[in-house]
Amino acid sequence: MPDNTATSTLDGIAHEPGVAKPDAVLVADSVVRRFGGLKAVDVEHAEFQRGAITALIGPNGAGKTTFFNLLTGFDQADSGSWTYDGKKLSGVPAHKVARRGVVRTFQLTKALSRLTVMENMKLGATGQSGESFLRALVPPLWKRQEKAIEARAEDLLERFKLDKKRDDFAGTLSGGQRKLLEMARALMVEPRIVMLDEPMAGVNPALTQSLLGHVKDLRAEGMTVLFVEHDMDVVRDISDWVIVMAQGRIIAEGTHEAIGRNQAVIDAYLGAHHDAPLTEAEERQQLEEADAQLAAEAQQEHAKP
């Protein structure tokens, strides 16, 4: 059971798509993204509760990652708008979204292979004066800040148990360690919202537990967490609220218990009528209908000159 207050604040809320939250930090309205003829994302209204862990689930191709890409500026929406803390976030380029405190990770982990673990971490810090070209030429102007950043990075590496790897190239880390590094690096940005795209994909069960612990820590520190995940055990374990997408739309919202019982969700994952066995009479009737339809089509075919 999630052991915090966010759940209780979400207690009395209706379990329906697009429901209003008591303290929404991120609000999206009529977001549409088309790929050719396909509406990959078509979200009418979505709100994300501040300080809660919200899981975004749905079958493959439901548009979860695309929705993430839109919210973080990595892709452009065809229409729609969204706000962060009441300020418009739609149309803001990706790097500015990150600087405002909305930081994401990627489904395919993006460890910067030929940078060391420590360099990866230090890159995450924002507002570095040494990142300006002219000031970079005069080390005394940024050395002190660099030291402070390094100290912060060391604390985080210790927390994520990567401190022994600090001088290794990130490319030498295992898949799970890369996930840890990516999360730790995202924290260097000092985000308010952390968006994790399949944080547990390809991670062994032991490390999953440790990653879950880290995600809960984020909430404990007051951050808002949004994550896309396929593993329902993970979703059950850490999420305060679950949003289900299918074919670009939000089809259900609620706590994970409610979602498990939701017919629309079951249909989306398994297809409608998956559990209704046909009687012999029904089966015969369906066959006859199909035959009749085929016959009708054949006649039409004939009728053509």
Next chain:
Amino acid sequence: MDFGLIIRNALRAAFGDFAAVYALAAIGLNMHFGYTGLLNFGQAAFLALGAYGIGVTVTYLGLSLWVGIAVGIAAAVLFALLLGIPTLRLRADYLAIVTIAASEIVRFLVRSVTLSDYTGGSFGLSNFADQFYALNPLDGTQYGIGPIQYTGRQTWVLLVAWSLVALMTLLTYTLMHSPWGRVLKSIREDEDAARSLGKNVFVYKMQSLVLGGVIGALGGFMLAISIQSVQPDTYSTAITFFAYAILILGGTARVFGPVIGSMLFWSLLSLTDNVLRQAVNAGYIPPSILDGTQIGQVRLMLVGLGIMLLMIFRPQGIFGDREEIALDAR
């Protein structure tokens, strides 16, 4: 065969003006390709703009050489912006295509008949660097250590050219050990990751393209000054590919890679040239296999073969770290 002469010439080439000019071109490329991952196949154009910047300013406009240098740098900056604005938002391959085309466009422009009043057409321009040689403080006739001797005039060019190489190497070192350099390297590894951490990738790529281009233009200045002339066909794509060969030879993304790579490249060229020439003259190689006029091409083949072998047995170049190269970029 006179091995003393062969080695003397190889050493002279290692410290010669071409080695310095190509070292500058490769330092610029290292900034682009080695650190930022930008595939610039048009480095020759940056050298050309530097060279023609001084050539046209002095010969056609009649202004001083120092104005010419400012014009050359400005031209390189503008050219980088022109290339970068449309392509740097796109995938890396687009820059490669655009730069190789643009560098040929620059060459065809300066050798065109229409512009020949300004650029001298296919003959180019000459005798515009007197102001540079007037500053020569060396009054002796010969300078050098042991067997490597240069005239006073050559020594002056070499002093300035190698000082520029040293300065640009120092600049690269300083930048690559700063947070700015860290951002460049992160863009090389994965620009989406850099973006997700709040870095304005486009601006950094542009800065890198401009800086590397200006360093290339410095190479163009020294090339034009050392031979007191510019000719359009000097600035063909061969310059770009020699610079890439040098960069790979020395080791990409290494501060000293381009410098040592260039010295080695030019001494290897001189070595193969001299050995072949003497072998042909002494009759060790019969004229039916190789005659004197073919040596120029064959030495390039041999150097190419050498670089291929290097790639097979030491893919990281001279300074590179094999483990680092072996890491998947993604």
